[in-house]
Amino acid sequence: MANGLRELLGDLMKKDGKLFITTIILMVISSFLQGVTILMLVPIMNIMEVGEAADLPFGLSRFLSFLLSLPFGLRLFVLLFCFFIVMTMQAVSVRMVKVRSMQLASGFTADMREEYYDELMSSSWERYSSDNQSVHTDALITQIPRLTTTINYFMSMMTNVVTALIDLIIAFSLSASLSGFVIVVGGLFFLFFRRFTKRSETLGNRLSRQYEAFTDEVQTQLSGFKEIRSYGIAEEESRRFRDITETFRDLMIEATGNVSAPRMISTIGEAVLIAIIFFCAEYWLHIETSSMIVVLYVFYRLWPLLPATQEYLQGIKETLPAYRVMQDVRKKDSEDSRTACIRKTKQDNASDESTGGKEDTGDQAVAFDHVSFRYKDAAADALHDVSFKIRRHTITAFTGPSGAGKSTVVDLILGFLTPSGGNIYIQAEDGEVAYVPQSPMILTASVRENIARFHPGISDGEIVEALVRTEAMGFLERKCTEGQSPLDLRMGDDGVMFSGGEVQRIVLARAIAGTPGLLILDEATSALDFGNEKLIAGLLQRLKSEMTIILVAHRVSTIQSADDILVIENGQLTEQGSAGELLKNPESYLTKMKDG
Structure with missing residues (x-):
């Protein structure tokens, strides 16, 4: 003791x-x-x-x-x-x-809670995702407040x-x-x-x-x-x-x-x-x-x-x-966050040195150059010697079997992970990347707060503009009572007050409200029915004139309108081309998906 x-x-x-x-x-x-x-x-x-x-x-x-x-x-x-x-x-x-x-004890535990949260947020995705999240919940809600009792006892x-x-x-x-x-x-x-x-x-x-x-x-x-x-x-x-x-x-x-x-x-x-x-x-x-x-x-x-x-x-x-x-x-978190920081700095420096401006990558928004990645304690690479280029203002889809490495590619692009080999070049316009996961974070709050919280300082006018662009204002206005603003509608627990397609359009509005140069959707439409999926696909076609879009999906209907499709199998890039090109090959993964 x-x-x-x-x-x-x-x-x-x-x-x-x-x-x-x-x-x-x-x-x-x-x-x-x-x-x-x-x-x-x-x-x-x-x-x-x-x-x-x-x-x-x-x-x-x-x-x-x-x-x-x-x-x-x-x-x-x-x-x-x-x-x-x-x-x-x-x-x-x-x-x-x-x-x-009490000032001493409560001030100390408040600082501890804030530092713990900051360290947690700065840790790498590999570290964060490997933990049982209840450990962090317990630390923030139970263990840190117990320190107040310890100090008061002392x-x-x-x-x-x-x-x-x-x-x-x-x-x-x-x-x-x-x-x-x-x-x-x-x-x-x-x-x-x-x-x-x-x-x-x-x-x-x-x-x-x-x-x-x-x-x-x-x-x-x-x-x-x-x-x-x-x-x-x-x-x-x-x-x-x-x-x-x-x-x-x-x-x-x-x-x-x-x-x-x-x-x-x-x-x-x-x-x-x-x-x-x-x-x-x-x-x-x-x-x-x-x-x-x-x-x-x-x-x-x-x-x-x-x-x-x-x-x-x-x-x-x-x-x-x-x-x-x-x-x-x-x-554990501080050691990992230091590693993450060093890696991030290296990646940023590598990007700066290798791109040297727009002329080095031409019209490429993202480029992987012989990239490999292995998770900690894993026996084999999750990605091995992967190279590809993604052109600006296009829709690029990644597909392949579950566990093939698609989400790893996304995490590398987002900077959550750092390659163990090769180089990654990213030139997103405005320096921003927007990300829409399969299970997005939904606040039990208003539509306004669900967008504004992710874009501090955004005005109601900008929120409305984003909702209009994703065709969400129509159904929001229909749900309003007399005199109620669509932005004041509450989402409910996990978006329960709206359908899956409606939630996805609100989340998509949240993503584009920050005018990103690169938009990534990781299995974002996997739970939608055909009608809503088709609606989202149409929205993405209109949005690609303003940004580069990356899709991760398993369904042919989701990716068939993409300009370029990359198939990842066993951590390697096995096929690349448009839907029409890949479907001509009876042995291609896309053909098997369509027939299967």
Whole structure:
């Protein structure tokens, strides 16, 4: 635990060292003022003639002598007024400590969440797609917020430690022998509690794993709602969900029991200890009544700090694994993002050096020159020695069997992947590439937000223009109620308020709203019926005068109007030509697709 806590505190200092140190200083001031209020009880009781006059520490005897020289009413007023001032200052300082502790914890976790997200977004597609997405969901929603609890536990523990030290100094000044006895007993209790602390660390690791499993199961079942219902396995899936929930519940109960056990034991021990202290003080040590009352009060306040500190220590051990989980994931992502950045720079430089302007590639928008690519830990290349050129303002279609390498080509063009061999040249007009995947990102929001979010600063007029170009305004206007703007229509969860063809036209409008030079559609029309597919094909024919279009598809009807068709099989380019040229060959892949 020590190394993890040290790293966490180091990160805290890097993020906001000034606030961290200020909070610790305020903590010391608050504990000191609290100690002063305790010490002031002795002169108050002496003035009220509770017991014998006590020999006060820290020069307070002279202060008491001064007070005794004053008239009774005045001395009582002065002492109680000072007591009120100190108590007020202490209350204010406690509030400041709590507020700043929360600022420190919440600020740190907010920064961690933002950094994690930025690192995730900068990681390569190969790295991102190989991960279980529930790991990142769990990290952002569960593990990072647990760090707030860890920091709050630490700050509370530090408050208890500082308070205990000051209270012990006061107790020693009043009765060293009695204080020494209590410290020995408290130390024995703390050693006894160590086994609970070790168990807390184990429970913390189990809870971290259970949080991740719970998040994964929730995502899996919610995303597979239709399949679960259609297969008639709702009861079995409900049982699976219930098992995970109950395991999570049992772990939480076990953790709570482990944390609360030391408090129960210490409460019983506290009653015994106070009785022993009172007996020893009265019959053996002969401490003055006022001092003894204060000593008892100090230990009555001090003793609960022991189980509380133990609880905070166990809480740190339970929640600190979340920090280690975060560090492990971030380490992988940061290493990968550095690699991705270097690769991107190399690719950009290669493009700059090799193209040297438009004259080097002529009317080519994209060119692959003996490109190869192999996924990490794969036994063979996903693409091997692939070369082709895509002319500007044309529609080029990639087809081939599933897993042949078509999507890998697209990911290479998009810069998500970097070739292990060869060169890629891209000259998209305006330097922009638009991408429409098979399952596009649809916000449960308005049509406007579904377009504007991807094009910050775009005006409503530009959105309408894009929707008109994709022939989407017609059906949007028909769906509007009186006085409602088509842009205010809500898409619903995953676009449920619209048909598949309507969603694709809105998504296509989103893609062209940024006036891209290169438009890529990766299986974007695979779920559409013939009518909607034909409509999209007509739209693309009109759009190619403004941009270069790349299609990835499996159906002949989707690609037959393309200017050029490239067949990818087993990671290699096996055929290239127009639909008419390829269909003349009875052995071509396109002919087999049409006949098959």
